[in-house]
Amino acid sequence: xxxxxxxxxxxxxxxxxxxxxxxxxxxxxxxxxxxxxxxxxxxxxxxxxxxxxxxxxxxxxxxxxxxxxxxxxxxxxxxxxxxxxxxxxxxxxxxxxxxxxxxxxxxxxxxxxxxxxxxxxxxxxxxxxxxxxxxxxxxxxxxxxxxxxxxxxxxxxxxxxxxxxxxxxxxxxxxxxxxxxxxxxxxxxxxxxxxxxxxxxxxxxxxxxxxxxxxxxxxxxxxxxxxxxxxxxxxxxxxxxxxxxxxxxxxxxxxxxxxxxxxxxxxxxxxxxxxxxxxxxxxxxxxxxx
Amino acid sequence: xxxxxxxxxxxxxxxxxxxxxxxxxxxxxxxxxxxxxxxxxxxxxxxxxxxxxxxxxxxxxxxxxxxxxxxxxxxxxxxxxxxxxxxxxxxxxxxxxxxxxxxxxxxxxxxxxxxxxxxxxxxxxxxxxxxxxxxxxxxxxxxxxxxxxxxxxxxxxxxxxxxxxxxxxxxxxxxxxxxxxxxxxxxxxxxxxxxxxxxxxxxxxxxxxxxxxxxxxxxxxxxxxxxxxxxxxxxxx
Numbered sequence: 126x127x128x129x130x131x132x133x134x135x136x137x138x139x140x141x142x143x144x145x146x147x148x149x150x151x152x153x154x155x156x157x158x159x160x161x162x163x164x165x166x167x168x169x170x171x172x173x174x175x176x177x178x179x180x181x182x183x184x185x186x187x188x189x190x191x192x193x194x195x196x197x198x199x200x201x202x203x204x205x206x207x208x209x210x211x212x213x214x215x216x217x218x219x220x221x222x223x224x225x226x227x228x229x230x231x232x233x234x235x236x237x238x239x240x241x242x243x244x245x246x247x248x249x250x251x252x253x254x255x256x257x258x259x260x261x262x263x264x265x266x267x268x269x270x271x272x273x274x275x276x277x278x279x280x281x282x283x284x285x286x287x288x289x290x291x292x293x294x295x296x297x298x299x300x301x302x303x304x305x306x307x308x309x310x311x312x313x314x315x316x317x318x319x320x321x322x323x324x325x326x327x328x329x330x331x332x333x334x335x336x337x338x339x340x341x342x343x344x345x346x347x348x349x350x351x352x353x354x355x356x357x358x359x360x361x362x363x364x365x366x367x368x369x370x371x372x373x374x375x376x377x378x379x380x381x382x383x384x385x386x387x388x389x390x391x392x393x394x395x396x397x398x399x400x401x402x403x404x405x406x407x408x409x410x411x412x413x414x415x
Numbered sequence: 416x417x418x419x420x421x422x423x424x425x426x427x428x429x430x431x432x433x434x435x436x437x438x439x440x441x442x443x444x445x446x447x448x449x450x451x452x453x454x455x456x457x458x459x460x461x462x463x464x465x466x467x468x469x470x471x472x473x474x475x476x477x478x479x480x481x482x483x484x485x486x487x488x489x490x491x492x493x494x495x496x497x498x499x500x501x502x503x504x505x506x507x508x509x510x511x512x513x514x515x516x517x518x519x520x521x522x523x524x525x526x527x528x529x530x531x532x533x534x535x536x537x538x539x540x541x542x543x544x545x546x547x548x549x550x551x552x553x554x555x556x557x558x559x560x561x562x563x564x565x566x567x568x569x570x571x572x573x574x575x576x577x578x579x580x581x582x583x584x585x586x587x588x589x590x591x592x593x594x595x596x597x598x599x600x601x602x603x604x605x606x607x608x609x610x611x612x613x614x615x616x617x618x619x620x621x622x623x624x625x626x627x628x629x630x631x632x633x634x635x636x637x638x639x640x641x642x643x644x645x646x647x648x649x650x651x652x
Binding site: 287290291293294297298300301303304305306307308309310 | 467469488489490491493494498499501503504505506507508509510514517518519521522565566569
C-alpha cells in the first residue's frame with residue numbers, strides 16, 4: 126500500500142514535470158531551440174499569479190488566466206524580438222540567449238523580493254478523497270484534472286485538427302512549410318508563446334502548493350530535461366510519460382532509499398538514460414527509404 | 416512579351432562575394448512551359464529559389480501577374496500563386512500521403528481541397544493506393560509524385576520545378592516525363608530546371624540557357640525538329 130501511495134503522490138508531482146517537459150518539447154520541436162531559460166518562465170508564471178492574488182487581490186482563476194496570457198505574450202516576444210534575430214548565427218547563440226533571458230527574469234524577481242520566500246494562501250482547500258486505503262489530496266486532484274484536461278486538449282489539437290497538421294508540418298520541415306504558404310516566422314513566435322503559456326500553467330498550479338522564490342525555475346528546468354531525456358528527446362508523448370515516471374521515481378527513491386536522494390533523482394535519470402539508452406524509453410531509430 | 420505571367424528583369428543574386436546571377440532577364444506567358452538549361456553552377460536552381468522567395472536577391476525585379484513579388488517572403492509568394500517543387504522535395508516525412516497533399520492546399524477552402532484531391536489521385540494513381548501511408552516509407556519516385564501533387568493542390572498560377580528527375584532510376588525518370596507531359600497538356604504554366612535534357616525538352620515549349628549567371632541563348636523546342644545537338648553545344652561548349 127505504501128508503494129502505491131508513493132506512486133500516487135509521485136504521479137501528482139510528475140504531472141507538473143510532464144507539463145513543463147511537454148512545454149519545453151513543443152518549443153524544441155517547433156523551432157529546434159532548447160530553451161535553457163524555460164524554468165524561469167515557469168517561475169514567472171507562478172510569480173504573476175502571486176502578484177495578482179496576494180497584492181492585487183484578484184480571485185485565483187482570473188489571476189491564473191491572466192498569468193498564462195501574459196506568459197504567452199512574453200514567450201512570443203522573446204522569440205520574435207530576440208531568437209529570430211540570431212537565426213542565421215551559430216546554434217550556441219540560442220542557448221546563450223535563452224540562459225541570459227532566464228537569468229534576467231530571475232534577476233528581476235530577485236531585485237524586487239531578494240532571497241525572500243513567499244507563501245501564497247491555499248487555493249485548493251477541500252478534503253482529500255479516499256480511494257480504498259489510498260489518500261488523494263485536494264492538490265493532487267486539482268493537478269491531475271488540470272493537467273489531464275490540458276494534455277487531452279493539446280494532443281487532440283496537435284493530432285486531430287488541421288491547425289495541428291500545420292504544427293506538425295512546420296516541426297517536420299520548415300522549408301516544406303514555407304513551400305505550402307505557411308508563415309514560418311510567425312509560427313515560431315506563436316509556438317514560443319504556447320510553450321511559455323504551458324510552462325506558466327505548471328507555475329500557476331504549483332504556486333499555491335509551494336513556497337515561491339526567484340530560483341524556483343532552476344529545479345523545473347532540470348526536471349523538464351530529465352523527463353524529456355527519459356521519454357526520448359523531442360517526443361511529445363515521451364515527455365509526458367517521462368515526467369510522470371520521474372515524479373514516481375523520486376517518491377520511490379525518497380520512500381525506500383532516502384529522502385535526501387529525491388533532489389538528485391533527476392540528475393541520476395539523465396546520466397543513466399544517456400549512458401544506457403540515449404534515445405530514451407520511447408525514442409526509436411527512424412527508418413527512411415531513399 | 417506584353418501579357419507575361421512571369422517577368423524577371425535584371426535579377427542579381429550573390430552568395431558573399433560570389434555573384435551567381437548577374438542580371439537575368441526573361442518572361443513567361445500563361446500556359447507556357449519553359450525549361451531552364453545550363454551547366455552545373457550556372458545559377459539555374461538559384462534562379463528558381465530567387466523567384467520563389469527562398470533566397471534574397473541583390474538587385475532586379477520579379478513580377479508575377481503584374482505584381483512585383485521580389486523581396487516577398489516565400490509564404491507570401493506561394494499565396495500569390497507561385498509554388499516550387501524543390502530539389503530536396505521538402506515533404507513532411509511523418510505525415511501521411513494525404514496529409515502532405517492537403518497541406519499543399521491549406522490556403523484553399525475545404526471544399527476546394529475536396530474537389531482537388533481526386534484530381535491528384537487521378538494524375539498519380541499510385542498515391543491513391545498509398546494515401547494513408549506515412550510518407551517516409553514511400554520510394555523516391557513516389558515521394559516525387561507527392562511533391563508535385565502537393566504543389567498542384569493550391570492550383571498555382573506558376574509551377575517551379577527544380578530537378579524533378581534528380582536521384583531517380585531510369586524507369587522513374589520515364590514516369591516523371593509522363594507526369595510532365597500530362598501537366599503541360601493541362602496547360603499548367605511551368606518553369607523547369609532539369610539536367611536530363613530529353614525530359615526537359617519533352618516537357619517544354621521553349622528553352623533558355625543560363626551561362627555564368629546570364630541568359631545566353633534560348634528558343635522554341637519545336638524549331639529543333641528532334642535534334643538537340645546544337646542545344647547541347649550551346650550549353651556545354
